[in-house]
Amino acid sequence: MGTARAPAPATGTIAVFGSHVLTLVDGVQTVLSDHWVVVEGDRIAAVTPHRPACADRVLDRPGRFVLPGLMNLHNHCFSEAVARTHTEDGAGRKNNQSIVYTVLLPLTKRGIEVLSPAERMDVARLGILQLLKGGAATVMEPFRNGIPEMFDAALEMGLRFYGAPYLFSGSAPQADASGRVDYGANDAGEADLRAWNDLHAAWEGRDGGRIRLAMSPHATDTCGPDLLRAAAARARELGVPITTHLAQSKAEVATIAARHAGRTPAEYLDWLGLLAPDLLAAHCVDCSDADLDLMAARGATVLNCPRVFARAGTAAAFDRFAGRGVRTLVGTDGYNMDLLGELNAAATVSKVVSGRAEAASAPDLVGAVTHEAAAAIARPDLGAIRPGAKADLTVVDLSGPLTQPLHDPRRALVWLANRADIDAVMVDGRLLIEGGRSTAVDEAEVTRAGAAAIQKIWTLPEARAAFAG
Numbered sequence: 019m020g021t022a023r024a025p026a027p028a029t030g031t032i033a034v035f036g037s038h039v040l041t042l043v044d045g046v047q048t049v050l051s052d053h054w055v056v057v058e059g060d061r062i063a064a065v066t067p068h069r070p071a072c073a074d075r076v077l078d079r080p081g082r083f084v085l086p087g088l089m090n091l092h093n094h095c096f097s098e099a100v101a102r103t104h105t106e107d108g109a110g111r112k113n114n115q116s117i118v119y120t121v122l123l124p125l126t127k128r129g130i131e132v133l134s135p136a137e138r139m140d141v142a143r144l145g146i147l148q149l150l151k152g153g154a155a156t157v158m159e160p161f162r163n164g165i166p167e168m169f170d171a172a173l174e175m176g177l178r179f180y181g182a183p184y185l186f187s188g189s190a191p192q193a194d195a196s197g198r199v200d201y202g203a204n205d206a207g208e209a210d211l212r213a214w215n216d217l218h219a220a221w222e223g224r225d226g227g228r229i230r231l232a233m234s235p236h237a238t239d240t241c242g243p244d245l246l247r248a249a250a251a252r253a254r255e256l257g258v259p260i261t262t263h264l265a266q267s268k269a270e271v272a273t274i275a276a277r278h279a280g281r282t283p284a285e286y287l288d289w290l291g292l293l294a295p296d297l298l299a300a301h302c303v304d305c306s307d308a309d310l311d312l313m314a315a316r317g318a319t320v321l322n323c324p325r326v327f328a329r330a331g332t333a334a335a336f337d338r339f340a341g342r343g344v345r346t347l348v349g350t351d352g353y354n355m356d357l358l359g360e361l362n363a364a365a366t367v368s369k370v371v372s373g374r375a376e377a378a379s380a381p382d383l384v385g386a387v388t389h390e391a392a393a394a395i396a397r398p399d400l401g402a403i404r405p406g407a408k409a410d411l412t413v414v415d416l417s418g419p420l421t422q423p424l425h426d427p428r429r430a431l432v433w434l435a436n437r438a439d440i441d442a443v444m445v446d447g448r449l450l451i452e453g454g455r456s457t458a459v460d461e462a463e464v465t466r467a468g469a470a471a472i473q474k475i476w477t478l479p480e481a482r483a484a485f486a487g
Contacts, residue, residue: 036413059447083431124484169229282308294316
């Protein structure tokens with residue numbers, strides 16, 4: 019555990035005016051016009067049409083859409099930073115296969131080895147800054163063991179954070195030039211679970227519960243039955259969410275079928291008892307319809323990240339999952355941390371794939387990063403603006419020429435807005451972004467230092483070889 023410190027606790031009263039305020043009324047998503055959200059300390063105290071008589075601070079700017087703090091429950095700050103602008107347009111792919119085992123995992127592992135703790139912290143700070151400026155107040159972040167600085171950066175910069183250090187059965191999965199993955203010896207599971215337990219002891223519940231852990235066995239093809247059972251048992255003993263990658267490539271589906279009597283990845287997890295309401299499964303692009311029906315029956319959640327798959331020419335359609343009754347959320351996967359842009363991609367891909375204009379509606383997508391996301395991790399104090407809830411807010415400026423005129427602010431949010439319109443992000447009553455800028459760090463310096471650390475990885479011979487394919 020590093021020396022990072024949390025920001026000072028929020029005190030006093032803040033009154034935030036919204037030309038539009040997103041709420042739930044009897045469980046139904048509702049937009050209120052010209053209302054105030056009153057925050058006292060780290061909680062929402064009131065939602066009212068009347069300007070508060072007194073407040074220590076007033077944010078009164080017209081044209082703002084005040085939403086519950088947006089929740090991005092699948093992201094990878096470090097590994098996608100390593101890949102950024104190297105792997106688009108098919109670059110870095112061996113035999114047109116996934117870059118997970120050719121670029122992301124091997125170069126992240128190598129990066130951990132060559133970067134100093136200070137440099138890893140630089141990368142972590144840049145990632146957290148990007149997430150906040152992209153509109154997220156809560157993030158679930160799976161990452162390789164060896165980057166504990168992700169916790170330090172989240173603590174220091176105020177983000178609500180579910181750190182999810184990976185567990186692997188094999189210590190170094192890597193693909194060869196043909197795209198075939200060598201998963202390595204089954205030598206890592208026990209050590210990774212011990213490391214996870216150490217991080218849980220050090221970090222769970224820090225800063226009034228803002229910093230938490232999730233259990234994150236990496237994927238169905240990198241985690242054997244013993245590790246998956248042990249990880250799930252430990253997570254359920256502690257009451258933490260479980261997240262993994264599921265059916266993210268055809269090669270993974272073939273691998274699981276060969277290993278486990280023809281089972282699909284979803285059937286494999288169900289056989290082991292992991293397919294349950296506490297499971298958040300990322301991607302699922304190669305799940306069959308029967309797999310999705312099984313996931314819906316078990317109450318599992320899909321984490322849909324459409325842009326990272328669109329990058330490779332694959333349609334990961336939100337509506338395909340949600341249409342079969344699976345709770346479906348939207349995350350950025352670290353590729354582009356613009357959460358509003360990701361909602362736009364989820365809408366666009368779904369409508370094109372289904373041929374239905376009504377697929378993946380704006381209210382459904384907004385729900386996927388607010389109250390539905392909160393429900394998926396059993397957090398009734400998040401995801402909605404109501405008295406007593408945590409004072410987490412995302413405020414979007416819809417007053418500009420590119421978002422006006424507007425009739426429905428939710429449609430404007432999904433179809434017209436993007437991260438450049440993020441006006442404010444509040445977590446636990448602390449304003450972390452105001453006027454689109456960080457209130458806590460020098461953005462230029464954080465950007466310079468983080469980019470320099472990643473550049474150090476890019477100069478490695480194995481990085482040049484990986485990107486050349």
